[in-house]
Amino acid sequence: MSTRAEEALDRQATPWLFACAIATALPHAAHQAYWLSAASLLLLGWAVGLWWKNERLPGRWPLILLVIAGCGGILIEFRTLFGRDAGVAMLVLFMAMKLLELKSRRDAMVVIVLGYFLLLTHYLYSQSIPTGIWLLLALWLLTATLIRLHGGASSTRSMSLRYAARLCLQAVPFMLVLYLLFPRISGPLWGLPSDAHAGMTGLSDTMSPGSISRLAQSADIAFRARFVDTLPARHKLYWRGPVLENFDGTTWRPHIGQGTPAALDKLSPPVRYELTLEPHNQRWILALDAPVHLPEGLLLNATLAATQRQPATERQRFQLAASLDYRFNVAEDSRTLQRNLSTPRESNPKARALALGWRQTSGGPKEIIRKAQDLFAAEFTYTLQPPLLGQNGIDEFLFTTRRGFCEHYAGAFVFLMRAAGIPARVVTGYQGGEFNPLDSHLVIRQSDAHAWAEVWLDDQGWLRVDPTASVSPARIETGIVDALAFDEPLPALVQLRTDWLRNLRYRWEAVNNAWNQHILGYDPQRQRELLSRLGLPETDWRSLATLLGIACSLLVAAMTAWTLYQRPRLDPALRLWQKALRQLARRQVHCAPWETPMALAQRVREQHPALGEPFQNVVDAYLRVRYDDANDNLTPLREAIARLRR
Amino acid sequence: MKIAPSLKQLLFRWKSDGTGPLRLGQRRIFIVPSRGGLLFALALVVMLLGAINYNLALGHALVFLLAGLGIVGMIHTFRNLFGLTITPGRCEPVFAGEIAFFPLSLDNDRTAPRLALELAADAAFPVGAAVDSLGKARVRVPLPAPRRGWLALPRVRLTTRYPLGLFTAWSYLQPEMQCLVYPKPIDAPLPLAGSSDWGGDRHGDGGQEDFSGFRERQPADSPRHVAWKASARHAGEAPLLIKTFAGGTQSKLVFEWQHTAPELSDEVRLGILTGWILAAEAAGNAYGLRLPHLSLPPERGSRHCQRCLEALALFPS
Numbered sequence: 034m035s036t037r038a039e040e041a042l043d044r045q046a047t048p049w050l051f052a053c054a055i056a057t058a059l060p061h062a063a064h065q066a067y068w069l070s071a072a073s074l075l076l077l078g079w080a081v082g083l084w085w086k087n088e089r090l091p092g093r094w095p096l097i098l099l100v101i102a103g104c105g106g107i108l109i110e111f112r113t114l115f116g117r118d119a120g121v122a123m124l125v126l127f128m129a130m131k132l133l134e135l136k137s138r139r140d141a142m143v144v145i146v147l148g149y150f151l152l153l154t155h156y157l158y159s160q161s162i163p164t165g166i167w168l169l170l171a172l173w174l175l176t177a178t179l180i181r182l183h184g185g186a187s188s189t190r191s192m193s194l195r196y197a198a199r200l201c202l203q204a205v206p207f208m209l210v211l212y213l214l215f216p217r218i219s220g221p222l223w224g225l226p227s228d229a230h231a232g233m234t235g236l237s238d239t240m241s242p243g244s245i246s247r248l249a250q251s252a253d254i255a256f257r258a259r260f261v262d263t264l265p266a267r268h269k270l271y272w273r274g275p276v277l278e279n280f281d282g283t284t285w286r287p288h289i290g291q292g293t294p295a296a297l298d299k300l301s302p303p304v305r306y307e308l309t310l311e312p313h314n315q316r317w318i319l320a321l322d323a324p325v326h327l328p329e330g331l332l333l334n335a336t337l338a339a340t341q342r343q344p345a346t347e348r349q350r351f352q353l354a355a356s357l358d359y360r361f362n363v364a365e366d367s368r369t370l371q372r373n374l375s376t377p378r379e380s381n382p383k384a385r386a387l388a389l390g391w392r393q394t395s396g397g398p399k400e401i402i403r404k405a406q407d408l409f410a411a412e413f414t415y416t417l418q419p420p421l422l423g424q425n426g427i428d429e430f431l432f433t434t435r436r437g438f439c440e441h442y443a444g445a446f447v448f449l450m451r452a453a454g455i456p457a458r459v460v461t462g463y464q465g466g467e468f469n470p471l472d473s474h475l476v477i478r479q480s481d482a483h484a485w486a487e488v489w490l491d492d493q494g495w496l497r498v499d500p501t502a503s504v505s506p507a508r509i510e511t512g513i514v515d516a517l518a519f520d521e522p523l524p525a526l527v528q529l530r531t532d533w534l535r536n537l538r539y540r541w542e543a544v545n546n547a548w549n550q551h552i553l554g555y556d557p558q559r560q561r562e563l564l565s566r567l568g569l570p571e572t573d574w575r576s577l578a579t580l581l582g583i584a585c586s587l588l589v590a591a592m593t594a595w596t597l598y599q600r601p602r603l604d605p606a607l608r609l610w611q612k613a614l615r616q617l618a619r620r621q622v623h624c625a626p627w628e629t630p631m632a633l634a635q636r637v638r639e640q641h642p643a644l645g646e647p648f649q650n651v652v653d654a655y656l657r658v659r660y661d662d663a664n665d666n667l668t669p670l671r672e673a674i675a676r677l678r679r
Numbered sequence: 680m681k682i683a684p685s686l687k688q689l690l691f692r693w694k695s696d697g698t699g700p701l702r703l704g705q706r707r708i709f710i711v712p713s714r715g716g717l718l719f720a721l722a723l724v725v726m727l728l729g730a731i732n733y734n735l736a737l738g739h740a741l742v743f744l745l746a747g748l749g750i751v752g753m754i755h756t757f758r759n760l761f762g763l764t765i766t767p768g769r770c771e772p773v774f775a776g777e778i779a780f781f782p783l784s785l786d787n788d789r790t791a792p793r794l795a796l797e798l799a800a801d802a803a804f805p806v807g808a809a810v811d812s813l814g815k816a817r818v819r820v821p822l823p824a825p826r827r828g829w830l831a832l833p834r835v836r837l838t839t840r841y842p843l844g845l846f847t848a849w850s851y852l853q854p855e856m857q858c859l860v861y862p863k864p865i866d867a868p869l870p871l872a873g874s875s876d877w878g879g880d881r882h883g884d885g886g887q888e889d890f891s892g893f894r895e896r897q898p899a900d901s902p903r904h905v906a907w908k909a910s911a912r913h914a915g916e917a918p919l920l921i922k923t924f925a926g927g928t929q930s931k932l933v934f935e936w937q938h939t940a941p942e943l944s945d946e947v948r949l950g951i952l953t954g955w956i957l958a959a960e961a962a963g964n965a966y967g968l969r970l971p972h973l974s975l976p977p978e979r980g981s982r983h984c985q986r987c988l989e990a991l992a993l994f995p996s
Binding site for chain 2: 138139142143146149150152153156157160164165168172176179180182183184185187188192196200201203204205206207208211212215217218222223347552553554555585588589592593596597599
């Protein structure tokens with residue numbers, strides 16, 4: 034009966050805590066080092082075993098040794114104790130170790146709070162809808178455990194779960210108010226650890242044979258676009274990423290250094306669209322060719338690629354416009370042209386000889402380009418699984434294997450052009466996209482990654498030439514699925530050829546997009562928009578805080594009022610009885626708390642003989658309703674009370 | 680320093696709640712975050728900083744949901760006490776040195792059960808209680824009874840942390856209840872039957888036949904009962920012996936204040952008398968009690984026993 038015993042953890046509550054530990058830590062197993070998951074599982078197994086056999090928990094020294102061993106392991110694995118992955122690993126290990134120390138209710142509280150904390154860490158890896166649902170369920174379990182912990186054994190499993198669900202539902206209005214009104218601060222408050230944004234996929238800034246075909250096997254979404262007016266024709270959808278000018282024989286790299294600013298002649302009215310870029314940890318934003326009217330914060334570099342100052346580490350939205358027909362850098366800097374004519378000496382002699390032959394026999398650059406396109410159209414195959422290439426890769430590709438993906442065609446084409454004396458360079462990016470009719474968004478996946486070429490001609494500037502279009506016109510006109518044979522290793526998600534499956538995917542992606550746009554994409558900008566739509570323009574954090582305070586107080590007041598003014602539910606017979614007592618009180622007869630109905634009737638007979646008979650009837654009817662199980666009929670009581678009034 | 684008590688009185692309503700049922704209203708329920716709640720709040724702040732730093736939209740949502748949960752938990756903790764009706768009961772007398780139990784009846788007129796209530800009159804002796812939906816629970820609040828006399832129930836603290844344990848809500852109850860504490864019985868041999876002069880019913884003088892043996896003298900024994908001859912045989916090396924007499928079941932005893940050694944303190948003498956009464960009651964004897972200020976004629980039965988013990992408990996000191 035002492036306080037200590039009261040605070041001790043009851044045995045039946047412990048499995049709840051095991052369940053909490055599993056629910057909050059398990060999803061981390063997907064991306065954690067195997068030894069960490071194994072160690073955590075072993076610790077959990079140990080704790081469960083001790084609980085099952087009702088044995089004593091280990092003392093302090095074994096635990097301290099375990100902590101030291103765990104920290105040592107993490108230090109060896111991650112070379113640090115801080116940072117995202119190391120921090121999460123520590124939390125998971127501590128959670129498992131705390132299970133070996135479950136003695137009092139306070140220890141259990143630590144497990145729960147640690148569990149809540151672990152929930153947050155999952156969002157560092159994914160904020161998708163399934164993660165959200167899983168974590169909501171885990172939150173429910175944690176809350177039910179708290180209730181079970183504090184309610185003691187009289188709080189059963191179903192009762193705890195139901196109560197927890199009710200509490201969580203009642204917390205939702207607070208969450209909404211806070212989510213909408215809490216002053217949002219964007220950007221990191223302090224330096225993020227170096228591994229904060231590890232594991233993002235996307236184009237890299239170099240291209241070698243195989244780099245794009247590898248990327249194209251992923252169905253991940255690279256970005257989405259929503260056009261304000263009409264969707265442009267598919268073959269015009271070239272989304273420009275890094276432009277690669279330097280070639281060392283196998284790998285294409287961008288030129289480092291400032292060039293002259295891009296000079297653009299728009300030849301068609303701008304097409305406006307909104308681009309939602311998934312994080313890819315690079316600075317380019319993959320604007321549609323050719324970007325015009327860039328919003329503030331974006332830069333157009335000398336190669337017509339739109340970039341921003343910081344790598345895209347989170348989902349971003351841009352309002353952009355593009356001129357689909359354009360003339361670009363007609364007066365190009367001579368050093369740039371020189372750079373785009375150079376090829377590594379002594380490499381690929383056969384290709385070089387072919388190009389020189391073209392140069393000598395043809396009338397001009399246009400004809401040379403035509404010849405190269407004809408070459409590709411004749412006997413080349415478009416495939417995701419090209420054979421490996423050796424030292425003189427372009428020669429091998431052009432004259433022996435003749436199988437390749439867009440990076441092979443773009444690389445070989447640019448090499449041929451340069452050898453033939455035409456300035457040319459490789460442009461990487463994405464081509465096409467899939468239109469989702471449900472939410473009118475164009476979805477561009479990693480499988481839409483593409484590489485093409487740009488040649489510079491007198492009076493025309495840089496001109497886009499897509500050698501892949503010669504090999505496989507379908508790639509440009511309808512997309513990669515139709516351009517490749519059935520047995521190519523495209524992701525299943527992209528390949529769906531059945532209508533209803535495709536529809537299902539459209540639906541799922543539309544939901545995801547709405548989730549990203551409206552829930553995850555709620556940023557300071559959106560907050561301002563919402564508030565000005567609510568009639569509160571020009572809000573600063575002070576007015577937001579005031580608004581937040583008012584809204585929260587109103588909610589608390591509403592809930593408290595609901596609590597305070599909840600009338601106890603009276604038994605109907607008792608309510609009628611109280612009505613009869615009020616009748617008596619009007620005649621100055623007050624029922625004392627200890628007086629039984631019979632005693633009261635006796636007193637009434639003595640004090641008010643006239644009232645004695647009718648009141649006795651009320652008492653009889655009341656006692657019949659209360660104590661006769663078979664009789665639930667309230668009518669006689671009601672009638673007796675009505676007679677009392679007369 | 681005179682302000683402190685009146686301030687406390689004002690804040691915590693240190694005044695009697697009477698003997699009737701009392702319903703907990705919002706003005707007498709206090710609520711503060713518990714230790715677990717502070718830990719939770721700290722975790723929320725760290726989580727919010729993390730969510731802002733890594734720009735986690737769902738992290739914000741999680742933190743806000745948990746903050747909402749905390750507020751809702753506070754209201755529900757308050758609700759766990761609000762509207763509870765407490766009716767004092769009647770408490771059974773105890774002997775000094777034992778623990779007195781003050782029965783309280785807790786009535787719940789809500790459909791939700793009220794769990795994990797804790798009542799404590801003395802912080803070292805809390806007692807738990809749970810009241811079912813629309814139910815009633817009887818709880819006996821323990822309180823050590825160190826001294827004889829009336830033991831008034833001090834302020835009782837009714838505490839709960841249910842459901843989430845993030846807040847501690849409490850209320851002070853002061854029902855007018857007291858428990859009679861009998862003196863602590865001291866085991867002592869019954870005085871010689873017949874040493875009393877009650878109503879001429881003396882048969883002690885002829886008690887020689889009932890002589891049943893000797894026993895060692897206790898401090899409570901009157902020097903008159905010492906068996907000097909028997910004691911002398913041990914030449915002062917053993918304690919003094921007392922003659923004992925086998926009292927018949929029909930014998931009537933009267934325990935007198937004067938039977939106890941006058942050099943002892945009043946409390947010890949009362950304890951001895953208590954012991955005698957209990958022994959006589961256990962043996963089924965009729966017995967009377969004569970104290971300086973009142974006398975009870977010999978009788979038998981638990982009612983009489985209680986009356987005698989009450990007289991001893993309330994003996995003016």
